[in-house]
Amino acid sequence: MRILLFLIGLSCASVSYAVTASTANLDIAIAYLAYQPAPRPLLSNVIPEPTDAGLRGAELALVDNNSTGRFLKQSYSLSSHSSDNAETLLAMAQQQHAAGVRLFVVNAPQAILQQLANHLPDSLWFNAGSADDELRQSACLTNVLHTLPSNAMLTDALAQFMALRQWQKWLLIVGQAPEDIAYATALRRSAKRFGLKIVAEKTWDFSSDQRRSASAEMPLFTQSKEYDVVVVADKAGDFGEYLPYNTWLARPVIGTQGLTPVGWHKTIETYGAAQLQKRFEKHAGRWMNSVDFAAWIAVRSIASAVTKLNNADPTAIRELALSEQLPIDGFKGRKLSFRPWSGQLRQPIALVHPRALVSTSPQEGYLHPHNEMDSLGFDQAETTCHLSDKAL
Amino acid sequence: MRRLLPLSALMLICHSSLAATAYVSNEKDNTISVIDLATQTVTETLEVGMRPRGLLLSHDNKLLYICASDSDRVQVMDLSNHSIIKELASGDDPEQFALHPNNKWLYISNEDDALVTVVDVESNVVMAQIDVGVEPEGMAVSPDGKWAVNTSETTNMLHWIDTASNELVHNTLVDQRPRHVEFSKDSKRLWASAEIGGTVTIIDVDQREILKTMTFEIKGIHPDKIQPVGIKLTDDGRYAFVALGPANHIAVVDAKTWEILDYLLVGRRVWHMAFTPDQKTLISTNGVSGDVSLIDIDSLKVTKSIKVGRYPWGVVVTP
Numbered sequence: 001m002r003i004l005l006f007l008i009g010l011s012c013a014s015v016s017y018a019v020t021a022s023t024a025n026l027d028i029a030i031a032y033l034a035y036q037p038a039p040r041p042l043l044s045n046v047i048p049e050p051t052d053a054g055l056r057g058a059e060l061a062l063v064d065n066n067s068t069g070r071f072l073k074q075s076y077s078l079s080s081h082s083s084d085n086a087e088t089l090l091a092m093a094q095q096q097h098a099a100g101v102r103l104f105v106v107n108a109p110q111a112i113l114q115q116l117a118n119h120l121p122d123s124l125w126f127n128a129g130s131a132d133d134e135l136r137q138s139a140c141l142t143n144v145l146h147t148l149p150s151n152a153m154l155t156d157a158l159a160q161f162m163a164l165r166q167w168q169k170w171l172l173i174v175g176q177a178p179e180d181i182a183y184a185t186a187l188r189r190s191a192k193r194f195g196l197k198i199v200a201e202k203t204w205d206f207s208s209d210q211r212r213s214a215s216a217e218m219p220l221f222t223q224s225k226e227y228d229v230v231v232v233a234d235k236a237g238d239f240g241e242y243l244p245y246n247t248w249l250a251r252p253v254i255g256t257q258g259l260t261p262v263g264w265h266k267t268i269e270t271y272g273a274a275q276l277q278k279r280f281e282k283h284a285g286r287w288m289n290s291v292d293f294a295a296w297i298a299v300r301s302i303a304s305a306v307t308k309l310n311n312a313d314p315t316a317i318r319e320l321a322l323s324e325q326l327p328i329d330g331f332k333g334r335k336l337s338f339r340p341w342s343g344q345l346r347q348p349i350a351l352v353h354p355r356a357l358v359s360t361s362p363q364e365g366y367l368h369p370h371n372e373m374d375s376l377g378f379d380q381a382e383t384t385c386h387l388s389d390k391a392l
Numbered sequence: 393m394r395r396l397l398p399l400s401a402l403m404l405i406c407h408s409s410l411a412a413t414a415y416v417s418n419e420k421d422n423t424i425s426v427i428d429l430a431t432q433t434v435t436e437t438l439e440v441g442m443r444p445r446g447l448l449l450s451h452d453n454k455l456l457y458i459c460a461s462d463s464d465r466v467q468v469m470d471l472s473n474h475s476i477i478k479e480l481a482s483g484d485d486p487e488q489f490a491l492h493p494n495n496k497w498l499y500i501s502n503e504d505d506a507l508v509t510v511v512d513v514e515s516n517v518v519m520a521q522i523d524v525g526v527e528p529e530g531m532a533v534s535p536d537g538k539w540a541v542n543t544s545e546t547t548n549m550l551h552w553i554d555t556a557s558n559e560l561v562h563n564t565l566v567d568q569r570p571r572h573v574e575f576s577k578d579s580k581r582l583w584a585s586a587e588i589g590g591t592v593t594i595i596d597v598d599q600r601e602i603l604k605t606m607t608f609e610i611k612g613i614h615p616d617k618i619q620p621v622g623i624k625l626t627d628d629g630r631y632a633f634v635a636l637g638p639a640n641h642i643a644v645v646d647a648k649t650w651e652i653l654d655y656l657l658v659g660r661r662v663w664h665m666a667f668t669p670d671q672k673t674l675i676s677t678n679g680v681s682g683d684v685s686l687i688d689i690d691s692l693k694v695t696k697s698i699k700v701g702r703y704p705w706g707v708v709v710t711p
Contacts, residue, residue, distance in 0.1 A: 064526050282504075329569050
């Protein structure tokens with residue numbers, strides 16, 4: 001009798017199991033592509049950036065996907081490719097495409113991502129490397145989803161906090177690299193959007209080594225009309241690290257150095273983030289950064305979609321992602337989702353300094369008719385992209 | 393005489409929970425706050441292992457089990473003298489656990505290792521380690537002792553472990569980030585919260601079928617901030633209480649009709665809850681505000697908040 005009962009129990013289990021899992025095995029191949037040019041010389045080169053940013057995040061997500069996948073008969077694989085040459089990278093992507101891969105995660109600047117996505121239009125591309133606003137704002141790439149926060153999201157997050165603190169007068173200092181200029185454009189937009197004033201703007205074009213002369217040069221360089229904060233646009237960390245404590249007026253530094261808006265940082269620990277940090281550190285032997293997180297959540301998003309859809313068709317994944325019916329858990333304290341108009345992953349932005357989390361935007365009180373996270377970055381009414389209306 | 397009256401009235405009010413003691417784990421202080429519920433004050437703060445989270449009592453209320461997550465151990469405290477008498481081979485990063493009705497088998501979620509570890513608390517021997525999904529968290533053993541159910545936060549599943557064989561026999565896919573599971577006293581229903589999904593799923597245990605997926609709605613609070621975590625069911629089958637995390641409210645649910653009756657405002661980021669032994673008072677831990685709220689169950693009113701340590705997480709109450 002006991003055996004019989006057990007058997008009945010078992011058969012119930014297998015029947016209801018079939019409801020939640022697909023019956024056939026599903027193999028999902030993902031390719032990770034990174035553009036890795038030789039690093040340009042930087043004045044502030046004491047602490048080097050990791051060279052495998054992004055890849056380690058994608059790898060960890062693959063482990064997460066497969067741990068879940070074994071209960072659902074899904075099997076994920078990841079191949080990794082990198083080059084310092086855009087054409088070589090394209091050839092690698094085409095080779096993967098020929099082998100049947102239709103899901104790509106890319107860590108590359110805007111132009112290279114655009115070239116890749118345009119060449120293989122039937123594939124779904126996840127942008128984990130470029131914060132460029134034009135990509136989301138006017139390029140409107142039909143087959144690209146962005147998991148890295150855009151510059152506008154970052155600078156809006158910062159500006160909201162500045163408005164809250166009433167640090168309204170900004171001295172803006174901009175580097176000369178194209179990404180610095182793009183970041184400064186986003187800062188100007190954010191300042192205007194949240195009622196802040198740029199009292200003066202300067203371009204950094206010095207070439208001396210600040211490790212020797214920061215105390216001599218920065219105070220003079222930051223002499224200006226009264227300001228509440230110094231806002232710096234120096235993405236690569238060329239000179240900005242030498243600004244804090246070296247300003248003419250006793251004012252904080254914010255932007256790419258000092259108080260920095262980021263997609264991810266070591267100091268994020270609430271909402272289960274501590275577990276993700278631990279898993280990542282065990283896997284990579286270093287701290288997780290914003291690009292790692294963007295690649296991680298790209299690969300995790302694929303799994304969330306595949307579980308819902310029971311297939312890995314790029315068109316279906318894209319449609320689901322842009323339908324707002326794909327809730328994504330990003331350890332950021334709220335449900336994340338993709339914006340239907342631009343394919344940008346909406347997410348809270350952390351404001352950090354190197355050893356602490358200072359605040360998280362959207363700030364309390366910045367309301368939005370649809371989703372408070374859409375107070376960060378280009379909102380639907382501000383964009384010419386309407387991705388969800390277009391087919392892949 | 394006039395002075396005596398209010399005092400006796402006060403004693404009457406307190407009488408229901410008189411002599412009960414609450415133990416609250418403070419995640420960021422590595423301590424446990426001891427609250428005398430008769431006087432509603434913290435009487436003692438006990439040093440324990442690192443990052444204490446899940447707490448539970450032996451069924452005779454003599455021992456307190458503590459998940460010291462960052463110390464990678466489960467500590468056992470003798471409540472007669474508040475000394476740690478044993479540390480169990482828990483596996484890495486224990487977060488939540490559940491004790492079998494036999495008072496011997498402890499089922500522990502090892503969050504970092506995607507494992508459930510089963511330990512015999514008397515012999516301190518690991519009886520089994522069971523592979524589950526990524527980030528196992530919630531853990532419950534059915535009152536009839538047949539099932540141990542674990543939730544995996546990243547895999548979004550409930551994993552059903554047959555306690556007779558300690559083998560995983562079934563998985564139920566639920567919404568994003570399942571955090572906590574709670575069996576009804578008759579072992580017929582299982583309630584599971586999904587923090588990011590924002591839902592509570594009610595499951596028929598015999599069939600392992602989903603009966604209902606509940607959502608919550610609080611005026612003035614964005615749906616994304618409604619994140620169900622802890623669940624408590626009254627023994628009489630009347631109420632379910634669902635802690636809604638950063639929504640700072642506890643939902644009161646009719647456990648029979650599944651209708652939401654009320655939302656009670658408590659402290660910030662409410663995590664877990666416990667009843668007093670007479671089930672007249674519910675205590676919630678409020679992580680961000682660093683306090684606990686006391687809720688009177690007859691009137692469904694929050695009556696008091698008591699400051700504890702930093703980031704209170706788990707709570708249990710002894711008679």
